[in-house]
Amino acid sequence: MKTEQRVIVVFPTTTDALHLEYVCRAEGVPGRMIPVPGSIKAGCGLAFSAPPETEQRLRTLAEANSIRVDGFYRRVL
Numbered sequence: 225m226k227t228e229q230r231v232i233v234v235f236p237t238t239t240d241a242l243h244l245e246y247v248c249r250a251e252g253v254p255g256r257m258i259p260v261p262g263s264i265k266a267g268c269g270l271a272f273s274a275p276p277e278t279e280q281r282l283r284t285l286a287e288a289n290s291i292r293v294d295g296f297y298r299r300v301l
Contacts, residue, residue: 227300227301228300228301229276229299229300230273230276230298230299230300230301231273231275231278231279232258232271232272232296232297232299232301233272233273233282233286233295233296233297234264234266234270234271234294234295234297235267235268235270235271235291235292235293235294236266236267236268236292236294237267237268237292238268238269238270240291240292240293241257241268241271241272243289243291244282244285244286245272247285247289247291248274248282253274253278253281253282253285254274254275255272255273255275255278255282256272256273256274258270258271258272259271264295264297266294266295276298283296
């Protein structure tokens with residue numbers, strides 16, 4: 225199985241997670257929803273996984289769209 229470095233964004237609510245996914249699709253930012261990895265604790269159980277080079281863009285989109293985020297993590301998945 226191929227593994228790669230990913231930025232993982234976790235959220236306090238499912239609504240926030242789905243909002244970021246929607247915004248990313250609209251803006252052409254690559255990534256997808258995944259279950260929160262076991263090594264990370266998060267409120268809603270959903271996370272957004274994206275290439276590490278998109279982290280700053282994700283932070284900007286979350287802030288600009290008032291999306292609450294519990295944290296940004298880097299993991300090999």
